[in-house]
Amino acid sequence: MSLRRRALLLAAALAAGAAAHGADEAATVSIREMRFEPAALTVKAGATVRWVNDEKRTSHSVLFKGEGGLESERLFPGEQWQRRFDKPGRYAYICGPHPEMSGVVEVLP
Numbered sequence: 001m002s003l004r005r006r007a008l009l010l011a012a013a014l015a016a017g018a019a020a021h022g023a024d025e026a027a028t029v030s031i032r033e034m035r036f037e038p039a040a041l042t043v044k045a046g047a048t049v050r051w052v053n054d055e056k057r058t059s060h061s062v063l064f065k066g067e068g069g070l071e072s073e074r075l076f077p078g079e080q081w082q083r084r085f086d087k088p089g090r091y092a093y094i095c096g097p098h099p100e101m102s103g104v105v106e107v108l109p
Ligand SMILES: [Cu+2]
Pocket: 059, 060, 061, 095, 096, 097, 098, 101
């Protein structure tokens, strides 16, 4: 995928906000000022969600306690991590190093 195409997709994802996304699109959660934005995101089953660390100097992770503790690697500023959601359900997550940071991904059938 070209950089331009990637930028357009990112812009589209940002514009769509917390709206539902199709199975082949990626939704983006920005991490900044010690928060996940949007904190609540709704996607369709099969969608990929990408977390991007937009902080200046703080690192974070994405930790799903409900799935045996599935956790991203530590994300430094500018880094990103993504995962796919194949099963409908409610996926709550926190930040490993900052458990007060929380978010949820609602996956629709
Ligand atoms: Cu954090």
